[in-house]
Amino acid sequence: MLLTIILGIILIVLGLWGMLSQKNIIKIIIGFSIMDTGIHLLILSIGYIKDRTAPIMNQAVQSAGQVIDPVPSALVLTAIVIGLAITALMLTYAVKLYEIKGSLEISDFKELKW
Amino acid sequence: MAKNFYETTRIKKERIIRVIRVICGEKTEDFMTKEEFRKRKVTGPDGEEFEVDPMKDYFSEDKPRVHSPRGKIIEKFMNWARGESLWILGYGTGCGAIEMRPLMTPRFDAYRYGIQWRPTPRQSNVFMIAGYLSVKTLKRVIRSYEQMQGPKYVVALGSCTINGGMYWDSYNTINRLDYYLPVDVYIAGCMPRPESLLAGFEKLKEMIKEGKCEGQNEYAENFDCYKKNQKQIIKDWDMPDYNW
Amino acid sequence: MVSPIYIFIIALGIGFLLSLFDKAGRAVAMTIFYGALLAMAFISGQWLLHLLQGAEAEIITTAGFQPPFSINLKMGLLEAFFTFLINTLGFLAGIYLLPKFKSQKIYGMILFLMLIMGLNGLVMTGDMFNLFVFLEITSIATVSIIAIEKNLKSISAGFKYVIAGGIASAFYLIATIFLYRFTGVLNIAMMAETLNVASSQAVFLSVFILMIAVIVELKPFPANGWALDAYEAVDSGVVAVIASGTSAAMLFVFYKISPLLNNTLLLTAAGIGLATFTFSNLLALKQKNAKRLLGYSSIGQIGLIITAYALLVRAGYARNSEIVMLTTGGLFINHFLAKAGLFWLSGVVEKEKLEEWSTLRNNPILLFAFAVFVIALVGLPPFPGFFAKWQLVMTFANQGLFFWIGLILLGSFLEAIYLFRWLGKVLKSDLKAELKAKISQIFPILIYLLAILIGGGYLSRLINQGTSLSILYLPVLFIVFLFFIDFLPVAIKNTLVILVGSYYTYLIIPQLSGYRVMLGVIFLAGGVLLFIPGYFKRGKRTGFYPLAVMMYVGLAGLLISENTLQFFTSWELMTLGSYFLIIRGKKSEPHALSYMLFSIGGAFVMLFGFGILYYVNGNSMALSSLGNIESMAGIIYALLGIAFLTKMASIGLHIWLPGAYGEAEADVSPMLSAILSKAGMFGLLMLMAAIQTANLGSINLPYVLGWLGAITVFIGNLLAIYQEDAKRLLAYSSVGNLGYILFGLALMSHMGWLTSITYALNHFLFKALLFLAIGGVVYRVKTKNMYEMGGLIKKMPLSFVSVLIGIIALSGVPPLSGFAGKWLTYNAVLEKGWYLQGVIVIIGGLIAFLYCFRLIYAVFLGQLKDKHRQVKEAPVWFLIPQVILIGAIMLFSTYPAFILGPVGKMLNDILPENALIWENLDAYSIYGHWNGFLIMMITGGIFVIVFLWLYFLNRKAQKVKQFNIVYAAERPSRPELTHVGYNFFAHYKKALGSLSQPYVTKFWNTMADIFHSSAGFIRRIYTGDGQTYILHIIIFIVVVYFLTIGG
Amino acid sequence: MGFEPIKILYALGTIFIIFNVGMLIQGIVRKIGARVGKRYGIRFYQPYIDLIKNYVMRSNVTHGVMFYLGPVFRLTGGLGVFLFIPIIYGSQYFSNFAFAGDVVLVLYFIFFGSLGMALGAGEGGHPYSAIGVSRGLAQVTAAEIALVIAVIGVGIQYDTLSITEMVAAQQGGIANWTMVTNPLLTILAMLAFLGAMGRSPFDVVLAPQEIPIGPPTEYHSTFLGIMQTNRSIFPMAKTILFVNLFFGGATNWIVLILKIFIVYMWSVVVGVVFPRFRVDHSIRWWYKYALPLGIIAIIVTTLIAG
Incomplete structure (x- = not known):
């Protein structure tokens, strides 16, 4: 699963790049989201063991040896939820900022500095 | 004889001054016109207000005293010392002042006779008034005279101090110095040369030793009279009656 | 015993139900809310007590599994302590926020509960991923609370906060998963056991990222702009929780993950902490906004704590050893209480500018609290920070970490600069506004005030093991009594x-x-x-x-x-x-x-x-x-x-x-x-x-000190003569006189020390006398400029006599006591052979005549000013000690043997050679001799005879007044124009121009300028742009990584 | 050596002698000054007459207590300095009260009179007095640099601060005088002497032309008499100090008066030749020339003294 790991890392870097290069707040949040997704992908990839199946206990799975490590998968579930919450929160902020100043340029919000 | 001077009144010149002043519409009785000598309110550091009367607060108002001579022999000795040590305060606003300088230079060298110049009236006991005195300078002369410590002597140089000389009818010079100060020695001339000055000093010495120079006491005794004369001619009188 | 799990149960349960209760009325909801907060504080407090008495730590696991298969929550002594701090803070902050909660929607309270719960979780959890969850809960709760406030600053700060927090937690998550990959467990303690950081580059990198993520949450320099903005903009009640509570929890997180770190990483952490401490305090120098200033200070303090902890652990002290607890714990408690208190005060004051905090003067108790918090932050006794810092320095020194000590002290010094500047402004600048303090705001502040006072006392006892400060305790109690x-x-x-x-x-x-x-x-x-x-x-x-x-x-x-x-x-x-x-x-x-x-x-x-x-x-x-x-x-x-x-x-x-x-x-x-x-x-x-x-x-230290003393005498006295202000003149004179004392001490001989002590005693006598006399005069005339005084001898004759005696003693003219010092100086100089220094000292002493005369002349002689015509003598309470001091000077002058004899004996312990031999009242040195008594008697005798002679000749002198002076046949017009007082020694200045230039002042001003302008320059990295802050974080991580592996 | 009542009588005797010496020297010096200017000059006894005259002046004014006491301080200072110096070497009786202290005492007692006088002048309220005092103090402190260094130098050379012992060390002929054994120090001391005497070029304090006679501008009559009395004792005392320190002291009155006269003439000769320094010039002069010279002198003296 090296490929997904690399993909995850690429997504993380891409997301970071987006956060750093885009001036629009929404796009920054999208960047964050991409990064988050990359992390999730990374977690899953690390937890994956070759030739094994998902850690869902059903008839196809007889023993623990057949499934991948279940912990990362569980973690990802939580992480996704949290990521969602964070993203939602960020978007809420974006809405509020737009309401107050009518702008979504991040460089417009420099009231606080130094 | 001296008294007569003070009782004689009004010479021509003073009438002329009157006339001029009346023409100019000036008041004649404007004593103490200087602002700094008017009474004023002052605020102290704690905010309290009080009145300052400069004439009373800054100046001693005491009248001069008569210093009677001591016993005969002692006084004779003292007068000898006084006569042999003449410390001069030179007052030279008139033309005659120029003759005072050569007095101290090698040619005439008055130091020989115990005569020296002093820079301050306090330490001098001979007042040399050289030449004419205008009304303005008279005020300074009076003040300096009063600030000298007694016994003190006045030597007047030149005709101007005797009768006004060539300024006899000038509107702003005085004619006779001894209306205003007790003069001990007049040295006549216009101007008297240093030789005459030396002779005058010798005369003064003699008089001092004989105890005849009591100008300080004379001034104190006839103080009111002198003041009246002084105030008559000096119109902007901005000093206390006696300058200690 | 209530299980610690109830903390979470209460928080979550009440939190979700609160909006229901709100339907029954806000009062009900609030009662329950505060009840919940109190209950949480109570539970942790109970555990703290329990554990202090030696009970076993409680470990709660989920679903009955043991780690690594379950999440574990631990309630040990430290956890109890931290949760107790956090929960009490929560309760007090809740009270502080009461008016807000009352008026706002119910969400505020719910989020607040979540925040406190999240912090509790951060402290108690032992699981790496669970920690991530609590981190996010805290973060979300915090940011949501910030969002309730509807002003632009607050919102934009909140946005920066959430982005930065998101990035930090993303890194945390990445590190977590890799570490899980390497160890197969998520339990931190177990992970620490199995993990070998040095085993591979990847492991090292993962641990590094984990550490850096935690550190980024702790706001390191320069990746902390977002935090500063938040400190500045967010409501005071909330920010107190962020600054104290969140920091506390995050510090504890750092404590928890620290077993994973090896020495290299600990060093990195320490370095980051120190840089943060130094730079935050440097940048704060330019700060004019009070809350942002507090923000800088908070960040700096956290940096210091990280440094202290990381270095101590690196040095081999156990993580929970007593030393580590005393130092980092002391620093932490100090910061925790003081910072929360100060942020709360900022809410009471509601002013941004530092000097506007002077409104605190309307309320003495709050002012007192402010002063205490500021002083505690600087690290002065008797507060916990002082003892912790002392212990820290001693421990570091013990390890030979002098470089670190130096930088920590530098940072502390910078911190002292802005804090004391602030304190000064608060104490002295103009009162402009009223102060409206609500009781709900004052209550928490007072609690923390009390706590910090008690904490200081407690810590002083811990640190002072074996040694006794008891002789100080009674006086300190007296001070408290006086309060x-x-x-x-x-x-x-x-x-x-x-x-x-x-x-x-x-x-x-x-x-x-x-x-x-x-x-x-x-x-x-x-x-x-x-x-x-x-x-x-x-x-x-x-x-x-x-x-x-x-x-x-x-x-x-x-x-x-x-x-x-x-x-x-x-x-x-x-x-x-x-x-x-x-x-x-x-x-x-x-x-x-x-x-x-x-x-x-x-x-x-x-x-x-x-x-x-x-x-x-x-x-x-x-x-x-x-x-x-x-x-x-x-x-x-x-x-x-x-x-x-x-x-x-x-x-x-x-x-x-x-x-x-x-x-x-x-x-x-x-x-x-x-x-x-x-x-x-x-x-x-x-x-x-x-x-x-x-x-x-x-x-040869004494040699250096000798020269220093000599130059001090000279320059001090020289500068004194140029002063227009009477008290400054005396002050410069003190500089000069202290120079003598220094010079005498540096001579390192019996004679030199005797000189020094004589000077000290004399200086005590005459300077007290002079300052009292001049103080009395200044009290009456309401100015200190000497040229504005004059002629006061007639109004204040007693003060004049005091000053006269004082300056004679000062200048060293016989027969008064100052001469003893001069005489000893000559002897000591000859004995030691320091001729050149001696000459400078003596010339410096001669210059003293100039200012002595000026002091007495310009104040008491010359012309009396109009407005001082009705001035009275100085108050009698000033005169009484003056009389006593004059008596002492006279006694010392007449019988120097009675004092210098015993002093010489005292010095015999240290410097045995007895340089001065007393024969009755005669003092003999190997060079010369002197008899104070005889000098006094002879001078007095001659004086009396001459006076009688003058009086005999001159008893009828006419008393005259101030303008009866010869004035070139004119008369003065005003006293002001006749009193020569201003720039009295202009010619001296002209002659010695270059020597009297204020080079030293210029030097220190330049130093101050350098610090301030560099602060002004560096702080421009905080552009206010959220994106820049993200960049800072990324660059920070990369740079620190390369520094770590490079160094 | 301690205090005995009979010493008071001897002290009065020495004061009488030195007072007359001082008076005569003043007269003679002025006479010489006049002769340099091709004048005949005063009678040599003129100072006596002036003094008597001033004492017998009839009126006095006083500005206040300190003004009144100023001359008293002045004369006390002068007499004190004189009495603290041993006058005739080897004579118990003409050592006056030197047993009360050494050269340091003399050095600092010099200021007693000046300070008191300055205070008295200050209460006079005259601006010129204050200006004069300001100049005087400034110049004295600068000039004292040389004096202090000279005294320390002598102290180093003879390893003592007692004037008697210093004179003792110089006994046995001119070759033992400090003047010969340590010429550099003596040159310095002679510069200091110029400063101490307040004659031209260092007479800006009195400056009769610009600030009519400076500090004593308000003093007159008896006050001035007291100050004149001091003027005939104080400079003599200072001269004796220099004689003792640098010119072998004196074992009898004749030698002493001769030495006083010669040393005193030094300041007179310089005074009639050189014009006056402005005060800032004079301060700078002392710092610029006397101080370096003093440092060199000290170093040389240290080498000599081994």
Whole structure:
């Protein structure tokens, strides 16, 4: 699963790049989201063991040896939820900022500095 | 004889001054016109207000005293010392002042006779008034005279101090110095040369030793009279009656 | 015993149900809300008590599994402590926010509960991923609370906060998963057991990322712009929780993951912490916004704690060893309480600008709280930060970490600069607005005030194991008592202080020995004497007595201290007390600040010196070990020397003195000049006594000090003659006189020390006399400019006599006592062979005539001014001590043997050669001789005869008034124009122009400028743009990584 | 050597002698000054007459207590300095009260009179007095640099601060005088002497032309008499100090008066030749020339003294 790991890392870097290069707040949040997704992908990839199946206990799975490590998968579930919450929160902020100043340029919000 | 001077009144010149002043519409009785000598309110550091009367607060108002001579022999000795040590305060606003300088230079060298110049009236006991005195300078002369410590002597140089000389009818010079100060020695001339000055000093010495120079006491005794004369001619009188 | 899990249950349960309760009315909801907060605090408090008594830690696991298969929550002693702190903070912050909660929607309360719960979770969880979850809960709760506030600043700060927090937690998550990959567990403790950081590059990188993610949450420099913005913009009640509570939890997280870190990473963490500490404090110098300033300070403090912890652990101390707990714990508690208190105060004040905080003066209790918090943050006694910092420095020194100590002290010094500047502004700038403080706001502040006071006392006991500060405890109790009776009028307090002071003097003096007796008399008996003028004040004189007594307690403490800690504590107490005395003057704010900065700078240098001493002398804190230092003696002595020289105001370090002495109140200046300045002398005496016995190697410290003393005499006296302000003149004169004392001490001979002590005693007598007399005059005429006075001899004849005696004693003209000093100087100089220095000293002494004359002439002689025509003699309370002092001077002048004889004997312990032989009243040295009694009698005899002669000749002198002077046949018009007072020695200045330039002031101003302008330059990295902040974080991580692997 | 009542009588005797010496020297010096200017000059006894005259002046004014006491301080200072110096070496009786202290005492007692006088002048309220005092103090402190260094130098050379012992060390012929054994120090001391005497070029303090006679501008009559009395004792005392320190002292009155006259003439000769320094010039002069010279002198003296 090296490929997904690399993909995850690429997504993380891409997301970071987006956060750093885009001036629009929404796009920054999208960047964050991409990064988050990359992390999730990374977690899953690390937890994956070759030739094994998902850690869902059903008839196809007889023993623990057949499934991948279940912990990362569980973690990802939580992480996704949290990521969602964070993203939602960020978007809420974006809405509020737009309401107050009518702008979504991040460089417009420099009231606080130094 | 001296008294007569003070009782004689009004010479021509003073009438002329009157006339001029009346023409100019000036008041004649404007004593103490200087602002700094008017009474004023002052605020102290704690905010309290009080009145300052400069004439009373800054100046001693005491009248001069008569210093009677001591016993005969002692006084004779003292007068000898006084006569042999003449410390001069030179007052030279008139033309005659120029003759005072050569007095101290090698040619005439008055130091020989115990005569020296002093820079301050306090330490001098001979007042040399050289030449004419205008009304303005008279005020300074009076003040300096009063600030000298007694016994003190006045030597007047030149005709101007005797009768006004060539300024006899000038509107702003005085004619006779001894209306205003007790003069001990007049040295006549216009101007008297240093030789005459030396002779005058010798005369003064003699008089001092004989105890005849009591100008300080004379001034104190006839103080009111002198003041009246002084105030008559000096119109902007901005000093206390006696300058200690 | 209530299980700690109930903390979460209560928080979650109540949190979700709160909106339901709200339907029944806000009162119900709020009652339940506060009940919940209280219950949480109670549970953790109960556990804390329980665990303190030695109970086992409770570990809660989920679903009955054991780790690694379950998430575990631990309630150990530390966890209990931290949760207790957080929950009480939560409760108090809740009370503080009560008006807000009342009026806003119910979400505020719910989020607040979530926040507190999240913090509890952060502390208690032992699972790495669970920690991530709590991190996010905290983060979301915090940011959501911020969002409730509907102003632009708050919202934009919140956005930056959430983005930065998101990135940090993303990194945390990445690191977590990799670490899980390497160890197969998520339990932190188990992970620490199995993980070998050095095993591979990847593991190292993962641990690094984990650490850096936690550190980013702790707001390291420079990746902390987002946090600063939040501190500045967010509501005070909330930000107190963020600054204290969140920081506490995150510090605990750092504590928890620290077993994973190896030495390299610990060093990195320490480095980051130190950089954060130093730079935050540097940048704060330019800060004018109060909350942002507090933000900088918070970040700096956290940095310091990280440094302290990481370095100590790296040095091999167990994570929970006593030393680590004392130092980091002390620093942490100090920061926690003070910062929360200050942020709460910011909500009460509701002003942004630092100087506008002066509204606090409307409420003395809040003002007191503010002062306490600020002083605690700076790290002065008796607060926890002081003892923790002391312990930290000692421990670091023990490990030889001098570089770190140096930087920590530098950072602390920078912190002191802006905090004391702020304190000064609050105490002195104009009162413009009213203060509306609600009881709900004051209550939490007072609780923390109390806590910090108790904490200081508690910690002082912990650190002082074995050594006793008990002789200081009673006086300290007296100080506290004075605080309580501060509402009484001056007369009662003054009497009380004089009585207790006399008794204390009576107690202490017999316990002293050697030269300490002399100084004891000056410090204590002199101190009591100088309280007498205090009666002239009307009203209450709020705050004067406790702080004045604090200064004297410090001074007394110096005399009786046996170890470095006692000495240092006393020193700082004295400094603190005197600072508050100085700042009482009308215009003394900048001068008090510069006094404090020099003092604190000096104290830190001293601390450094003591640290090295501790290291060199095998962990001995005994002061007596100063005399037998095995190595590095030169450095230690130099450091201690510099510290004492700041108090002695030697040239270069003197610029604080003129303003401080000059602007202080009338009865404070004599205390400062006559008594306080001798503290430096005492230190130097002690130091020199040690140097006497120590082997210094190639460094000739006394020689350097000798030159320094000589130059100080010269320059101090030279500058005194140019002063227009009478008190400043005296202040510069003090500089000069302290120079003599220094010079005498540096001579390192019996004669030299005798000179020095003679000078000290004399200086005490005449400077107290002069400052009292001039103080009385200034009190009456309401100006200090000498050219505005004049002719006061007629109005204040007694003060004139005092000044006359004072200046004769000062200038050293026989027959008064000053001559003793001069005579001894000549002998000591000849004996030692320091001719050139001696010449400079003596010339400096001659210059004293210039200012002596100016002082008495311009004030008392010359022309009386109109507005002083009705001035009265100085208050009788000023005159009483003056009479006593004149009596003492006369006694000392007539019978010097009675004082110098015993002093010589005192010195015999240290310098055995007895240089001065007394035959009755005759003093003999190997060079010359002198008999004070005879000189006095002969001079007096001649004087009387000449006077009678003059009086006989001149008894009828005419008394005249001020304008009866010969004035070139004119007369003066106004006294002002006739009084020659201004720029009296213009020709001296013209002749010696370059020598009287203020080079030293320029130097220090340039230093200050460099610091300020570099702060102004560096802080521009905080552009306010959220994106830049993200960039900072990324760059920070990359740079630190390369520094870590590179270094 | 201690105090005995009979010494008071001897002290009065020495004061009488030195007073007359001082008076005569003043007269003679002025006479010489006049002769240099090709004048005949005063009678040599003129100072006596002036003094008597001033004492017998009839009126006095006083500005206040300090003004009144100023001359008293002045004369006390002068007499004190004189009495603290041993006058005749080897004579118990003409050592006056030297047992009360050494050269340091003399050095500092010099200021007693000046300070008191300055205070008295200050209360006079005259601006010129204050200006004069300001100049005087400034110049004295600068000039004292040389004096202090000279005294320390002598102290180093003879390893003592006692004037008697210093004179003792110089006994046995001119070759033992400090003047010969340590010429550099003596040159310095002679510069200091110029400063101490207040004659031209260092007479800006009195400056009769610009600030009519400076500090004593308000003093007159008896006050001035007291100050004149001091003027005949104080400079003599200072001269004796220099004689003792640098010119072998004196074992009898004749030698002493001769030495006083010669040393005193030094300042007179310089005074009639050189014009006056402005005060800032004079301060700078002392710092610029006397101080370096003093440092060199000290170093040389240290080498000599070994």
